[in-house]
Amino acid sequence: xxxxxxxxxxxxxxxxxxxxxxxxxxxxxxxxxxxxxxxxxxxxxxxxxxxxxxxxxxxxxxxxxxxxxxxxxxxxxxxxxxxxxxxxxxxxxxxxxxxxxxxxxxxxxxxxxxxxxxxxxxxxxxxxxxxxxxxxxxxxxxxxxxxxxxxxxxxxxxxxxxxxxxxxxxxxxxxxxxxxxxxxxxxxxxxxxxxxxxxxxxxxxxxxxxxxxxxxxxxxxxxxxxxxxxxxxxxxxxxxxxxxxxxxxxxxxxxxxxxxxxxxxxxxxxxxxxxxxxxxxxxxxxxxxxxxxxxxxxxxxxxxxxxxxxxxxxxxxxxxxxxxxxxxxxxxxxxxxxxxxxxxxxxxxxxxxxxxxxxxxxxxxxxxxxxxxxxxxxxxxxxxxxxxxxxxx
Ligand code: ATP
Ligand code: MG
Numbered sequence: 001x002x003x004x005x006x007x008x009x010x011x012x013x014x015x016x017x018x019x020x021x022x023x024x025x026x027x028x029x030x031x032x033x034x035x036x037x038x039x040x041x042x043x044x045x046x047x048x049x050x051x052x053x054x055x056x057x058x059x060x061x062x063x064x065x066x067x068x069x070x071x072x073x074x075x076x077x078x079x080x081x082x083x084x085x086x087x088x089x090x091x092x093x094x095x096x097x098x099x100x101x102x103x104x105x106x107x108x109x110x111x112x113x114x115x116x117x118x119x120x121x122x123x124x125x126x127x128x129x130x131x132x133x134x135x136x137x138x139x140x141x142x143x144x145x146x147x148x149x150x151x152x153x154x155x156x157x158x159x160x161x162x163x164x165x166x167x168x169x170x171x172x173x174x175x176x177x178x179x180x181x182x183x184x185x186x187x188x189x190x191x192x193x194x195x196x197x198x199x200x201x202x203x204x205x206x207x208x209x210x211x212x213x214x215x216x217x218x219x220x221x222x223x224x225x226x227x228x229x230x231x232x233x234x235x236x237x238x239x240x241x242x243x244x245x246x247x248x249x250x251x252x253x254x255x256x257x258x259x260x261x262x263x264x265x266x267x268x269x270x271x272x273x274x275x276x277x278x279x280x281x282x283x284x285x286x287x288x289x290x291x292x293x294x295x296x297x298x299x300x301x302x303x304x305x306x307x308x309x310x311x312x313x314x315x316x317x318x319x320x321x322x323x324x325x326x327x328x329x330x331x332x333x334x335x336x337x338x339x340x341x342x343x344x345x346x347x348x349x350x351x352x353x354x355x356x357x358x359x360x361x362x363x364x365x366x367x368x369x370x371x372x373x374x375x376x377x378x379x380x381x382x383x384x385x386x387x388x389x390x391x392x393x
Contacts, residue, residue, distance in 0.1 A: 001032070001124055002032060002037075002038055004028065004038060004040070004041045005024060005028070005032070005041060005120075005124075007076065008024070008041050008043065008078050009122045010073070011043065011056075011071055011073060011078050011080065012024075012043060012045075012121075012122035013122055014055060014056070015045050015047055015052070015055065015080075016122070018047070018051075018055050020045050020046045020047040020051070021045060021046040021083075021102075021104060022043060022044070022045040022046075022047075022080075022121075022122065023043070023044050023045075023104060023119035023120060023121055023122075023127065024041050024042065024043060024044075024119065024120040024121075024122075025042050025043070025044040025107075025108070025118070025119050025120075026042040026111075026116055027039075027042070027116065028040070028041040028042060029118045029119065029120045029126070030115050030116060030118060030132075030136070032120075033118070033126070033133070033136055034136065034168070040079070041078070042079060042081065043078060043079065043080045043081070044080075044081050044082070044083055044104070044107055044119065045080055045081070045082060045083065046082070046083055046102045046103075046104070047080075047082065048067075048082055048100050049061075049064055049067055049068075049069050049082055049100075052069045052071070052080055052082070053069060056071045056072075056073075058071070058072040058073075059071050059072065060072065060077070062079060063079075063081075065098075066081070066084070066098055067081050067082035067083075067084050067098065067100055068080070068081045068082075069081075082100045083100065083101050083102065083103060083104060083106060083107035084098045084099060084100050084101060084106075084107060084110070085098070085099050085101055085106050085107070085109070085110055086098050086099075086110050086153070087099065092152060092153075092154070092155045092186045092189040092190070104119060104127065104129075105129055108127075108129055108130060108144070109129075109130070109144060109145065110144075111144055112143065112144065112150065112154075112157040112160055112161070113132075113135075113141055113142060113143060113144065113157075113160070113161060113164065114130045114131050114132040114134075114135045114140075114142045114143070114144055115132050115135050115136050115140075115141070115142075115164070115168075115170075116132075117129070117130045117132050117144050118132040118133065118136075130144050130145075135173075139168070139169070139170040139171055140170060140171055140172075140173050141161050141162075141164050141165050141168075141170045141171065141172050141173060141176065142173035142175075142176050143157065143161065143173075143176045143179070146179075147173075147175055147176045147178075147179035147180070148179040148182060148183060150179075151179055151180065151183045151186060152183065152186070155183065155186035155187050155189055155190050156190050156194050156195070156198065158180045158183065158184065158186075158187065158218070158220060159187070159190075159194075159195055159198035159199070159202075159220065160198055161176060161180065162180070162198075162202060162211050162214045162215050162218070162220065163198045163199075163201045163202045163205065163211065165202075165205075165207070165210055165211045165214050166201070166202045166203075166205030166206070166207050166208050166210060166211025166212070167201060167202075167205035167206060167207075167211075168205075168206070168207075169205075169206055169207035169210060171210075172214050177214065177217070177218060180214075180218040180220065181217075181218045181219055184218055184219045184220045184222065184223050185222075185223055186223075187220060187223040187224060188223050192225065192272070192273060192274050193274055195224060196273050196274065196275070199224070200248050200251060202215065203245060203251040204245060204246070204247075204248075204251065208243045208244075208245075209238055209239075209240070209243055212234065212237060212238040213238050215234070216231070216234055216235065216238060221234055225269075225272050225273060226269055226272065230259045233255070233258045233259035233260065234258075236258050237254065237255070237258050240318050243318075245314060245315075246314065247311060248279065249279060249282050249283050249286060249308070249311050250286075250311045250314050250315060252266065252270060252275070252279070252283040253266075253283055253286045253287045253290060253311060253312060253315045254315045254318065255269075256269070256283065256287050257287060257290060257315060257319075258318075263283075263284045263285075263287040263288045263291070264284065266283055266284060266287055267280045267281075267283065267284045270283060282308055282311075285303070285304055285305075285308050286304065286308040286309075286311045286312045286315075287312070288300075288303075288304070289303075289304040289308065289309055289312040290312040290315055290316060293312065293313070293316040293319075293321040293322070293323070294316065294321045294322070294323050296309075296323075296328075296331060298335055298374050298375055298376075299374065299375075301331055301332050301335055302335055302337075302338070302374055305338075306328075306329060306332045306333075309328055309332060310325065310328065313325065313328055335374065336373050336374060336376060336379075336380050337370070337373055337374060337380055340366075340370060342380070343366070343369065343370055343373060343380065343385075344380050344381055344382040344385060345366065345369055345382060345385040345386065345389070346366070347362040347363070347366060349382065349386060350362055350365060350366075350389065353386050354386065354389060354390055365389060365393060368393065369385055369388070369389065372388075373385070
């Protein structure tokens with residue numbers, strides 16, 4: 001068993017000692033059976049939150065309304081969630097209420113996919129009540145229970161299903177696919193932010209082509225903001241061989257590029273997707289740089305910065321425009337300056353030495369000098385820059 005389970009085992013045993021059931025559940029069980037690495041372990045128990053808090057000395061109410069209590073132990077935090085069912089779902093998202101229950105089966109039944117509905121006891125025995133083990137073996141993504149009903153409860157599950165197709169390289173079960181196709185319009189009820197998370201995970205998965213093809217085939221793309229206008233662009237992306245991106249920024253640069261958007265239009269699309277201003281700025285910058293590949297003048301190198309140049313380069317591969325990374329870094333590293341801070345002339349120098357008055361002229365002068373240094377027309381030396389400013393400008 002991975003170390004995370006061994007570390008958490010005493011917590012589960014403690015719950016058992018007090019007469020409750022306790023299991024590892026969710027992604028960590030799935031990923032362990034797939035022999036891939038796991039992040040954090042989720043623990044589910046028949047003990048109610050108040051009962052959990054009675055057993056352990058140090059706890060934090062991290063999500064008490066949903067039944068989650070964090071147990072602090074040897075400087076580690078373990079989230080323990082009471083078995084629960086959900087009911088309501090009047091708006092195709094989130095349940096109206098959660099009810100704590102004593103039965104593991106009830107808890108596993110409300111989970112999205114069979115491969116996510118496995119439990120493991122502290123001794124390492126797998127509890128498989130919905131055929132998850134079979135589907136893991138067959139590499140199948142399948143909803144727990146009646147797929148259509150499950151997607152009515154929470155439409156995000158449709159995106160999650162296709163995200164896992166990409167992340168695990170699994171195949172979508174036929175009935176599940178059919179139900180997604182029928183219920184895809186429900187995606188419009190889901191907060192953009194939640195769809196966004198799944199979309200990025202899909203695009204960064206190990207088999208994004210497969211995920212994208214399902215995203216197209218099931219028509220989900222029709223209900224994801226402006227994607228409905230870009231079926232062709234999405235298809236082009238789905239046909240790229242060796243699609244293998246490493247960051248959210250790269251994903252959006254690729255999309256902007258293959259949708260045929262100008263960098264600013266990509267930025268506009270990202271505002272609809274509720275991306276952060278930081279991400280938007282980086283995507284726009286990187287896509288602007290991409291438009292120059294493979295010829296990059298000092299201006300472009302300087303304005304883009306090395307990290308975003310490398311992102312643009314990743315995307316340039318799909319147009320056979322990419323540069324060897326070493327070449328790109330060499331070009332960048334041989335710039336005379338990497339930022340304004342490195343310029344050996346400041347506004348204060350202009351005031352002190354050349355009797356400039358505070359005002360817009362200072363900024364303008366610094367900008368012109370910056371360009372000259374960047375293009376190798378002037379050495380980055382204070383004396384030389386002052387002399388040039390005084391005699392020529
Ligand atoms: P990841 O490795 O991406 O974290 P995960 O399976 O752990 O994958 P989480 O979003 O962390 O995914 O959710 C933990 C578990 O909660 C899932 O394995 C699943 O059992 C359940 N779950 C999560 N979201 C939903 C949902 N929308 N509907 C039903 N069950 C869900
Ligand atoms: Mg998880």
